[in-house]
Amino acid sequence: MDNSQNELKNENARLEHELEQANQEIAQLKASCEKAQSEIERLEGVISTLPKDVLPQDITIDSETGTRLLRFKMATVMYVDMRGYKSNNNEPRTQSAVDELDQILIHFADIAEAHNLQIIKTIGDAFMCVGGIPHKNITNPVDVVLSAMEMVRYTKSLREEIGEDNKFWELRIGIHTGSVIATTTGKKKFSYDIKGETVNIATRMAAAAEHDKINVSVYTYELVREYFVSDYNGVTPVKYHGDLEMYYIRRLRPALSVNKKIGEFPNEIFKLKYALRQFTDLQEVILDKLERELPKTLHYHNYKHTIDVVNQSELIGLGEGLDDSDILLLKTAALFHDSGLIKGFDNHELYSTEIAREILPQWHYSEEQIDKICEIIMATKLPPNPKNLLEKVICDADLDYLGRSDFIPVSNNLYEELRAQGKDIDINTWNKNQVKFLSSHQYFTNTAQKLREEAKELQIERLKKLIVDD
Numbered sequence: 001m002d003n004s005q006n007e008l009k010n011e012n013a014r015l016e017h018e019l020e021q022a023n024q025e026i027a028q029l030k031a032s033c034e035k036a037q038s039e040i041e042r043l044e045g046v047i048s049t050l051p052k053d054v055l056p057q058d059i060t061i062d063s064e065t066g067t068r069l070l071r072f073k074m075a076t077v078m079y080v081d082m083r084g085y086k087s088n089n090n091e092p093r094t095q096s097a098v099d100e101l102d103q104i105l106i107h108f109a110d111i112a113e114a115h116n117l118q119i120i121k122t123i124g125d126a127f128m129c130v131g132g133i134p135h136k137n138i139t140n141p142v143d144v145v146l147s148a149m150e151m152v153r154y155t156k157s158l159r160e161e162i163g164e165d166n167k168f169w170e171l172r173i174g175i176h177t178g179s180v181i182a183t184t185t186g187k188k189k190f191s192y193d194i195k196g197e198t199v200n201i202a203t204r205m206a207a208a209a210e211h212d213k214i215n216v217s218v219y220t221y222e223l224v225r226e227y228f229v230s231d232y233n234g235v236t237p238v239k240y241h242g243d244l245e246m247y248y249i250r251r252l253r254p255a256l257s258v259n260k261k262i263g264e265f266p267n268e269i270f271k272l273k274y275a276l277r278q279f280t281d282l283q284e285v286i287l288d289k290l291e292r293e294l295p296k297t298l299h300y301h302n303y304k305h306t307i308d309v310v311n312q313s314e315l316i317g318l319g320e321g322l323d324d325s326d327i328l329l330l331k332t333a334a335l336f337h338d339s340g341l342i343k344g345f346d347n348h349e350l351y352s353t354e355i356a357r358e359i360l361p362q363w364h365y366s367e368e369q370i371d372k373i374c375e376i377i378m379a380t381k382l383p384p385n386p387k388n389l390l391e392k393v394i395c396d397a398d399l400d401y402l403g404r405s406d407f408i409p410v411s412n413n414l415y416e417e418l419r420a421q422g423k424d425i426d427i428n429t430w431n432k433n434q435v436k437f438l439s440s441h442q443y444f445t446n447t448a449q450k451l452r453e454e455a456k457e458l459q460i461e462r463l464k465k466l467i468v469d470d
Helices: 002-048 095-114 140-162 197-207 218-224 268-293 303-319 324-336 348-363 367-378 389-398 407-420 427-440 446-466
Strands: 058-061 068-084 118-123 126-131 169-185 191-195 213-217 228-238 242-252
Touching: 068 095, 068 140, 068 197, 095 118, 095 126, 095 140, 095 169, 118 191, 126 140, 140 169, 140 213, 140 218, 140 242, 169 197, 169 218, 191 197, 197 213, 197 228, 197 242, 213 218, 218 242, 268 303, 268 324, 268 348, 303 324, 303 389, 303 446, 324 348, 324 367, 324 389, 348 367, 367 389, 389 446, 407 427, 407 446, 427 446
Parallel strands: 169 213
Antiparallel strands: 058 068, 068 126, 068 169, 118 126, 169 191, 213 242, 228 242
16 A cells, blocks of 8 residues: 555656656747747848838848848839030030039939839939839830930930020940849938849940930840841940940831820830730739739639639630720739638629729829729629620639639639638538539620530539539
């Protein structure tokens, strides 16, 4: 009996010791968690000081200076070299001439900002700006060339006001597109400096330009040639590139300009062409937003579904003979049509229109375009009741998977999504409901009917084989 009591005491002592050790480990874990949380908050504070638009870019820290180095794979640099005429008796530049230069540089800065370009620096007679930072975009070569044309027009108009006998400024512009490394300074308002061979080549283009000419490298030329009329300007030797071809930008293409003979100002066709190109950037921004902010329980209505609907809207729209302006509206509506799920599942189509109205003005969509886009979005609300061809197209694109070979796995994703939302339904009942839905569903457009109707019937037969009779 005494042995049993001693064993019990020893066992209790052992358990108390293990409990004490466990409590100590728990205390250590809590301390570690608090330390980790403190570090997370510190890092979030650091990230919050960075411009949000450059966060997706490669960011490194200079080990010697601690400066943030931002790497941009595609930027377009414009270097403007202005050489001042001296007066007839060759006297040095007067204060009035300096004031005149300041006026020009201020106006150049306004032009650059209007085209979403980042001003880098103005040193003496030189002005430099860049497109594609800090807002990464695919349109920056076009934006820079449009700015350069506007700068040339401005200096020409000043020359006409002053008169040929008075001193003025020679303007030589060089443009090149490539990768750059940017450094930032400032906390609330960031300023940028850039370096790399793209900057050097832009200055070489300016040096090789004639008075009032916009000289672009072959790299920039290839990216803007569909918008502008250009003249070949020979070659110039560039380190690591050999002889680099150059082109003078003359004017907008006649079909893209308000005055086809002069080619100075973009017309509506140009703006549509530009918007279609810009859609690539908009799509990247919205898909990134969806991937980050949509609930993870959305196994079907996720960013992959949005990509699918955007692609199918374009495919069906082209099949129906829609023009570029309608294709742009369709693709934009498809891009936003499920974004409202960020706010809530019920009535998410209405939420989607709210998000579209908030974001699209920043991308130069007109009020009329936005109204049409929102109407197209609302057409995706079930049960579908499209009132025009655009609404019919997006309804067919939204349910395109019904007639595809991947219908069953996609359908299963929707089933898992509903279960995650608390819908109490077994897979057998789900498959029965899907058979009913497919049997009553009809595509609205001729294109979708030709592409998917026959395959949809095959999906019904496949589903029936999966159903277990009660």
